[in-house]
Amino acid sequence: MAVTTIANHEVHVDDEGFMTSYDEWDEEVGAALASQIGIDMTEEHWRVVKFLREDFKDQGETATIRRVSTVGGIPTKELFVLFPKKPAKKMAYVAGLPKPKGCV
Amino acid sequence: MTTTETAPAVVPDFGDDAEERKICFICSKGNLDMAYPALIMANGALTEGAEVDIFFTFWGMDMINKGTWDKLQFSMLGNTAMHMPGSSKHIPQGLGGLPGMTGYATKMLKKQIADLDVPEVPEFLQMLHDMGARLWACKMSVDMMGLTKDDMYEGVEDIINVNEFIELSSGAQVIFV
Known part of the structure; x- marks a missing residue:
């Protein structure tokens, strides 16, 4: 596990660059993570990220795409537009959370 | 700084x-248990950014036929991996043939799948379609079973023959279930 600087915040990350400490994340860090993977955060992006953060706090694991859609109320199609190609991993990365473990 | x-x-x-x-x-x-592997793998493939096509043929037609897609069943018969719940003890094969056992086994499996928040087949197919999967029905199976496109889930792109499937799967990894 390494410490790196993102948006002037020192944060812990794993080998791939995913953050590993829930509390080191804030919106400034989230926006910087997004821009590193070519995503400009909009209100819709924040809605997804905030749901993921809240849900993680309750459940202790990162929500899958299905959960974001059924519990978070954000349609699957939209997730593929907001976080193209690999939405599950990308939205977890921006939210400072581990990759989702669930299969569906 | x-x-x-x-x-x-x-x-x-x-x-x-x-x-x-x-x-x-x-x-x-x-069969209910054989419907899920492709659906789950296709879901994984789509969220990994892959382009996904699903070709339904023979008994797989029941997965996209609106008359049957919510009535798939699971039978214990012929499945020697059936255990008593929470145990490694095998369930005798003969039990699977008793009246009502297929219904019971189907109910149990559906519950286990639902407990993981995995959707039933119709909703799963709609989800995959929303994610960009293309669904195809096999021409020979359609003819054999006397079906038309009206019998099928609206998300099915078209009825295609095997040559068209071979053509569209060019360069793809193909997984047969």
Whole structure:
């Protein structure tokens, strides 16, 4: 596990660059993570990220795409537009959370 | 402002520039337990950014036939991996043939799947379709079973013959279930 600087915040990350400490994340860090993977955060992006953060706090694991859609109320199609190609991993990365473990 | 001890930021490789991966699934079974493998793998493939086609043939037609897609069943018969719940003790094969056992086994399996928040087949197919999967029905099976496109889930692109399937799966990884 390494410490790196993102948006002037020192944060812990794993080998791939995913953050590993829930509390080191804030919106400034989230926006910087997004821009590193070519995503400009909009209100819709924040809605997804905030749901993921809240849900993680309750459940202790990162929500899958299905959960974001059924519990978070954000349609699957939209997730593929907001976080193209690999939405599950990308939205977890921006939210400072581990990759989702669930299969569906 | 920045400290010298911190490592440079590592950005995950999401493979955005990688060549598009293409995976085709063939669904040939209409048993409840055999419907799920392709659906789950297709879901994984789509969320990994792959292009996905699913070809339904023979008994797999029951997965897209609106008259049957919510009535798929699971039988214990012929499945020697059936155990008593929470135990490694096998259930005798003969029990699977008793009246009502298929209904019971189906109910149990559906519950276990639902407990994991995995959707039933119709909703699963709609979800995959929303994610961009293309669904195809097999011409020979349609003719054999006397079906038309009206009998099928609206998300099915078309009825195609095997040559068209071979053509569209060119360069793809093909997984037969």
